[in-house]
Amino acid sequence: MDLPRPRRYLLINPNTNHLTTQRLQDVLLPLLPQGLQLDVRTARFGAQYIACEASHAVAAHACLDAWAAQRSASSDALDGVLIGCFGDPGLFALREASACPVTGLAEASFIQAASHGPFAIVTGGERWKPMLHRLAGSLGFGPQLRHIETVAPTGAALQADPDMALACLRQACQSAAQSGVSSIILGGAGLAGYARLLQAHCDLPLIDSAQAGWDVLHGQLAPKAPTERDGFYAPWVGLPQAFISMSTWM
Known part of the structure; x- marks a missing residue:
């Protein structure tokens, strides 16, 4: 057999x-x-x-x-x-x-986040903002993506300094939560695992892009x-x- x-x-x-x-x-x-x-x-x-x-x-x-x-x-x-x-x-x-x-990681996160309603993204690097708006639109999630909160450090810098990353991302998530969304995506391979660490500091569901991908x-x-x-x-x-x-x- x-x-x-x-x-x-x-x-x-x-x-x-x-x-x-x-x-x-x-x-x-x-x-x-x-x-x-x-x-x-x-x-x-x-x-x-x-x-x-x-x-x-x-x-x-x-x-x-x-x-x-x-x-x-x-x-x-x-x-x-x-x-x-x-x-x-x-x-x-x-x-x-x-x-x-x-x-x-992005498409999968959009799929998960959209199941809650309109969503926001928190990520590192200002140049990502127009790129992610374009990607969301091309995948059909443009209307649901209401806000992108970028922090000054890039994903690489956030990955290299976990303490700084937690402080930056906590503040960014709290700001994004004020945009009238139902969930927040923590976007970036270098940010994998941070949603679990930050969830206690945010009232909205935080979506880990790596876990969403899987x-x-x-x-x-x-x-x-x-x-x-x-x-x-x-x-x-x-x-x-x-x-x-x-x-x-x-």
């Missing part, structure tokens, strides 16, 4: 910072049921911490690169892919290429393209062999 195939998921950190990958693992691994496997990849190139339009654009390429390398290295099917960045770089492209559900993906609520097999549609020139080998749709 054949045993059922173990469920297998892929977590991609599009930042090149391995400490961020470790933080995501520390938060997500305790949530995994026994017997479920989580493969983890960190971007080979790009920014240490995505903080602007340019680093976000490069991270989309790095995210596709990590996925293609993993799929080329293993014949085991994936049950889901989680993009471990609150800007979800490469989300639409990866969803097109993958035969399994794909989501990112909840939505494992619950199979993440949308996916109607394709039966992995692969890129376009042929490639000058990219690593993993991209070439995954150009299977032509």
